[in-house]
Amino acid sequence: MTDDEANKNRLHNEAMKALKAERDELMRTKTERRGLLIVHTGDGKGKSTAAFGMVVRALGWGQRIGIVQFIKGKWKTGERNFFTKFPDLVRYEVMGEGFTWETQDRARDIAAAAAAWATAKEMIADPELEFVLLDELNIALRYEYIDIADVVAALKARPLDKHICITGRNARPALIEIADLVTEMTLVKHPFQQGMKVQRGVDF
């Protein structure tokens, strides 16, 4: 090892030691444990996908899960193929009728959303389920298929130890306000754009 390299290593190691002390001090103050209300929103990809990743983690710790899909219809998806293999651990309900531009029927969309929300409330109350995923609920709220005040009330009244994750773009401000953890997925680059000119604000 050269002197320069050894010096670089020494400086790095000292900096990391200081960082570790700082982090330990920070973590010491974070002692509260309770179920979190988590929202994944934004125009980028990864909102539902990250929620499925959380389901995997929860399953890895032996937790039981409830999933309601508010928009996705009966077509096959990889996540559905996979999670429905574990019926004892995952209650998986696909209750949408497809995207709004597929159904082209507002009355039917509203009826489907109401039924999905009834199931969601059941899961939120079910003491057997430790994690509940309400996939694309934000879409149903955005189109006012479900009343935001009802949703906020049910979420606030949830059992204290229950984790709930809600996905979909255009999360309503009232939901963000009561959430514990909100992540926005932002599109930086998408394969659809290829062949198009690279644009500031989109591609870099």
Added chain:
Amino acid sequence: MTDDEANKNRLHNEAMKALKAERDELMRTKTERRGLLIVHTGDGKGKSTAAFGMVVRALGWGQRIGIVQFIKGKWKTGERNFFTKFPDLVRYEVMGEGFTWETQDRARDIAAAAAAWATAKEMIADPELEFVLLDELNIALRYEYIDIADVVAALKARPLDKHICITGRNARPALIEIADLVTEMTLVKHPFQQGMKVQRGVDF
């Protein structure tokens, strides 16, 4: 149903019909199928988690997966508990030594990163694996534990049908440049912040 409500439904249904025609036209132009290079970056949560969700989807379609974790050490994680239950489908390699502020040893971090990268290259070349996840590779690249030029060359030379997902904050520009799909996860609200004052730019 009131006249007003019926009218609202009719207008909605017509708008959705027009949107559907637009989307069908758009989708008609998107015919290329090939393995994607996907990057999840940003300071928010959900980068690795969304990658685990993609693994679930791929598993749901019967694909085989390779995962290398570049930073996470030997401690138990939910994803590890879960995915290691499927050794025939998932090759899962935890090759990190922990966070840089835990190891406090740059030489050891570099050795671990080099070994992890060797395994990653093996997976990229392995025709049995359809999806390869290089979890937290961005961290190893940021600290220059691995040469970015080597990584870019290997990714560019990958088999055409292979999906690769790379996670971690501070993705290098050279990586973003060759990626097909880049998502930035942005922190909107985090439980750590509670008890602190709500701040513009962070909480809303």
